Amino acid sequence: MIEVKNLRKAFGGQEVLKGISAVFEKGKTNMIIGQSGSGKTVFLKSMLGLITPDQGEISFDGRVWSALDDKQRAQIRREIGVVFQGNALFDSYNIEENVSFPLRMFTDKPPAEIRDRVNEVLEQVGLPGINRKFPSEISGGQQKRVAIARAIVMYPKYLFADEPNSGLDPKTAIRIDDLLYELTKHYDTTTIVNTHDMNSIMEIGEHIILLKNGIKAWEGAKEDIFHSDNADLNDFIFSSELFRKVKDMVQKLGGGL
Amino acid sequence: MKHILGFFELTGKYFLLLRKAFARPQNRRIFWENYVRELDDIGLKTVGMILFINFFIGGVVTIQTALNLENPLLDRSLIGFAAKQSVILEFSPTLSSVILAGIVGSYIASTIGTMRITEQIDVLDVMGVNSANHLILPKIAATLSFYPFLIILSMFMGIFGGWAAGQVTDLVSTADYLEGIRMDFEPFHFVYSMVKTLVFAFLIATIPSFFGYYVRGGALEVGRASTKAVIWTSIMIVLWNYIITQLLLS
Numbered sequence: 001m002i003e004v005k006n007l008r009k010a011f012g013g014q015e016v017l018k019g020i021s022a023v024f025e026k027g028k029t030n031m032i033i034g035q036s037g038s039g040k041t042v043f044l045k046s047m048l049g050l051i052t053p054d055q056g057e058i059s060f061d062g063r064v065w066s067a068l069d070d071k072q073r074a075q076i077r078r079e080i081g082v083v084f085q086g087n088a089l090f091d092s093y094n095i096e097e098n099v100s101f102p103l104r105m106f107t108d109k110p111p112a113e114i115r116d117r118v119n120e121v122l123e124q125v126g127l128p129g130i131n132r133k134f135p136s137e138i139s140g141g142q143q144k145r146v147a148i149a150r151a152i153v154m155y156p157k158y159l160f161a162d163e164p165n166s167g168l169d170p171k172t173a174i175r176i177d178d179l180l181y182e183l184t185k186h187y188d189t190t191t192i193v194n195t196h197d198m199n200s201i202m203e204i205g206e207h208i209i210l211l212k213n214g215i216k217a218w219e220g221a222k223e224d225i226f227h228s229d230n231a232d233l234n235d236f237i238f239s240s241e242l243f244r245k246v247k248d249m250v251q252k253l254g255g256g257l
Numbered sequence: 258m259k260h261i262l263g264f265f266e267l268t269g270k271y272f273l274l275l276r277k278a279f280a281r282p283q284n285r286r287i288f289w290e291n292y293v294r295e296l297d298d299i300g301l302k303t304v305g306m307i308l309f310i311n312f313f314i315g316g317v318v319t320i321q322t323a324l325n326l327e328n329p330l331l332d333r334s335l336i337g338f339a340a341k342q343s344v345i346l347e348f349s350p351t352l353s354s355v356i357l358a359g360i361v362g363s364y365i366a367s368t369i370g371t372m373r374i375t376e377q378i379d380v381l382d383v384m385g386v387n388s389a390n391h392l393i394l395p396k397i398a399a400t401l402s403f404y405p406f407l408i409i410l411s412m413f414m415g416i417f418g419g420w421a422a423g424q425v426t427d428l429v430s431t432a433d434y435l436e437g438i439r440m441d442f443e444p445f446h447f448v449y450s451m452v453k454t455l456v457f458a459f460l461i462a463t464i465p466s467f468f469g470y471y472v473r474g475g476a477l478e479v480g481r482a483s484t485k486a487v488i489w490t491s492i493m494i495v496l497w498n499y500i501i502t503q504l505l506l507s
Contacts, residue, residue: 049383050382074385077383077384077385078385084380088375088376089377090372090377091371091372102384104284104286105283105284105287106283
């Protein structure tokens with residue numbers, strides 16, 4: 001579980017996060033949604049330790065980040081898996097080297113054991129046998145899955161994904177969503193996905209937080225979306241005519257998702 | 258005033274980055290792998306270019322010295338002597354380093370800069386890898402260990418180029434040229450040259466790494482960082498060349 005209390009961050013006098021508090025539970029796909037510029041990325045990067053917040057507290061299963069020493073922080077970092085928007089695969093490494101990198105860096109496992117684990121996670125993400133290829137030789141969707149494989153290779157407790165569907169076709173995007181959901185259940189991770197993709201939200205959003213101008217504007221599950229009268233949520237989710245029609249239909253039928 | 262403050266800020270950031278880079282590698286095997294990779298990328302791949310340039314520089318120095326040495330009282334062996342001194346003291350260590358600043362500096366700044374803008378460095382940081390140490394230290398180790406050999410090789414090539422030019426143009430005989438090469442050999446000049454090479458190798462690895470590491474933005478910024486890296490590395494090489502010469506030879 002990750003708990004965030006009263007997180008604040010400003011850049012050059014402009015406050016980007018204005019006191020956000022949230023609890024992200026274990027074994028759930030938690031989603032942070034919001035328009036561009038709403039503070040999603042700063043929020044995510046603060047939790048990842050890439051940005052130091054001005055105020056507030058982030059705790060990982062009760063371990064408060066700001067109160068930890070370097071060694072304890074390093075331990076938490078090894079429990080984190082991350083998938084960035086652009087995949088962030090190392091260009092000079094082949095797929096096996098990319099996926100095995102955390103294992104080779106932080107463990108003393110023998111090469112055969114590392115190779116077995118790499119093959120296992122590549123199998124899990126549906127990409128067996130591409131070990132010797134380089135990132136530039138595979139498609140964007142495959143690169144995303146390799147990035148996910150690298151993120152889970154160390155059995156993470158916390159899995160972060162920043163815009164995992166960005167730039168992918170709808171079918172591949174749904175595959176990535178399903179994969180994140182399956183892995184969350186398989187590894188029992190606290191998964192946090194940063195997205196503004198409506199399909200993702202409706203597909204795997206077990207716990208959703210809407211950010212608007214640096215504040216938490218709404219919180220709930222995907223089932224609650226169609227029945228909420230929160231103006232910010234409706235403005236964001238039902239901005240397209242298609243989704244407005246879907247909402248009308250759902251409400252006429254009197255059900256949810 | 259603003260520019261002066263900016264310069265001091267950059268210098269401070271540069272030394273802070275170096276402090277981060279000079280840590281014990283987190284994993285020796287991966288450090289070794291990276292070191293070997295860097296030896297190939299920023300060492301072996303530059304050999305051909307450096308030797309080619311030094312061959313012709315040696316030739317040009319020989320021809321120019323021969324053409325300007327019209328006094329019949331002066332010994333023709335001075336042509337070989339001038340070529341040797343120019344190549345060992347200046348052309349091989351300094352000019353080669355300025356050329357390496359262009360070739361290797363832009364390569365280092367653009368690769369690290371691209372890693373920054375594509376979030377590869379963020380991934381390393383999130384994993385708990387000391388990204389500065391992981392990316393920069395193998396480059397420093399590779400340049401410091403390889404460039405002295407490269408420069409020694411380039412000295413031989415420069416002197417050989419001078420002899421070849423003398424033969425082709427018939428401006429100096431082999432005997433005179435060899436006599437000049439052996440004349441008044443001062444071992445300290447070689448030490449001075451190696452000291453310069455090591456300092457320049459350090460600058461070539463660290464200044465472009467610094468500009469690449471702190472890139473923000475996109476491809477345009479990476480390009481600008483590469484240009485800045487080459488300019489500042491060249492400026493620093495020229496400045497340190499003067500400082501070392503003043504300290505060691507005057």
